Amino acid sequence: MRTNKKTIQFSRSVMNIILRAQLFFLPLTLLIAFVGAVIYHSESGRIESEIAAVQRSNVRLGIQALQIRLGQVFKDVLLISDRAIDHDQELIAHLPEEWISLGNIKPEYEQIRWLDETGMERVRVTCSPETGRF
Numbered sequence: 001m002r003t004n005k006k007t008i009q010f011s012r013s014v015m016n017i018i019l020r021a022q023l024f025f026l027p028l029t030l031l032i033a034f035v036g037a038v039i040y041h042s043e044s045g046r047i048e049s050e051i052a053a054v055q056r057s058n059v060r061l062g063i064q065a066l067q068i069r070l071g072q073v074f075k076d077v078l079l080i081s082d083r084a085i086d087h088d089q090e091l092i093a094h095l096p097e098e099w100i101s102l103g104n105i106k107p108e109y110e111q112i113r114w115l116d117e118t119g120m121e122r123v124r125v126t127c128s129p130e131t132g133r134f
Contacts, residue, residue: 076106080114092123099125 080099099112103125114123 076102080112095123096125099123103127
């Protein structure tokens with residue numbers, strides 16, 4: 001019977017140790033989980049802010065590039081329209097030569113056309129797909 005009492009007493013002491021360990025480690029585990037969740041939340045917010053800042057910067061750069069490009073196209077349109085608006089037949093006769101030169105300098109244009117006030121096409125120069133030249 002003594003061994004039985006010792007076994008029961010040993011079992012109780014082991015259970016007591018396990019209960020005390022649970023009382024210590026359960027709050028510690030919850031505290032670690034809470035701190036981890038707080039750190040995760042703050043880091044994810046910081047990363048989202050950084051990504052948003054990079055995207056805003058990229059959009060600003062894209063807008064600036066478009067503004068520069070549109071400014072160049074606007075200047076080209078003004079250059080072309082200055083010559084065509086005079087209605088001088090001699091100037092109009094030389095427009096294709098001038099526009100071919102412009103098209104060869106500016107390869108981003110596939111076609112340059114002048115439509116008069118009535119919507120009729122008066123002059124057109126087109127880039128050759130084979131050579132890439134006007």
